[in-house]
Amino acid sequence: MLASMSHSPALAPPSVQVAEIERRLQWRALSVFAFVGIMAGLAAVAVMSQIARPRILTGLADDADLRAAATLVHGRTLEETGTLRFTSALLGEGGVNGEFAPIARLRARAAEPLARRAKARHSGDARAWAALGALDLVQGDWRGAERSYRAALDRSPHYGEARLGLGVTLALRARSGPGPLRPRALELAAIAQFAAVPERDPAFAPALWNRAMLLYHVGRVEEARRWAAAYRVRDPSSAWAEALRRTPPLATAFE
Secondary structure (H helix, E strand, O other), rough: HHHHHHHHHOOOOOOHHHHHHHHHHHHHHHHHHHHHHHHHHHHHHHHHHHOOOOOOOOOOOHHHHHHHHHHHOOOOOOOOOOOEEEEEOOEEEEEEOOOHHHHHHHHHHHHHHHHHHHHOOOOOOOOHHHHHHHHHHHOOOHHHHHHHHHHHHHHHOOHHHHHHHHHHHHHHHHHHHOHHHHHHHHHHHHHHHHHHHOOOOHHHHHEEEEEEEEHHHOOOHHHHHHHHHHHHHOOOOOOOHOOOHHHHHHHHHOO
């Protein structure tokens, strides 16, 4: 027993023990302060993200070729109404039914080299990509339009015109796709794009109209009625509002 006691570690003096306890408490206090600081920083970021509004991007990129392209196609490409609403700084505003008239496709083809040159000079400008996407759309190149609109959104995720254009492109792709499952997936993806258009964006009203009509088309009638009613508040009497009113399940949204 004496031998075991002789080999036991000696206890540190009380002053050393107290110093060690104080040192550990100081480290714990620093950890607590660091944690509180990190949480406060995250809270500040969350508040700022709620307060700060994304910049609304509109118009054409400042380029002579894009202005020349607009001369060829603006107001001369889209129908007055259609199964989908569309707006583009390059093309103007109107309706899309799927396949564009031959003369509209010819104009888009003539404008495309101009838009491509402008895009090469302004590859960082989402508006240059959206202009090219609109021309792809008119020519029935859904894949090209999708690539261009996604490139625009890579550069400006809150860009309403690109969200709207991508949604219209996906909806048109759904009409030409084989089988029932793939088209429905494309239509639901299109609805998600319409829903992502910021309310302050000029493309919001066309996106809202498309959202209501496409929800009705995929069988989500109650949601379609809700968004048709929201559209009515913004636009109670135009030809687009009348088209919603003439869709029987959505007519109650206008009562």
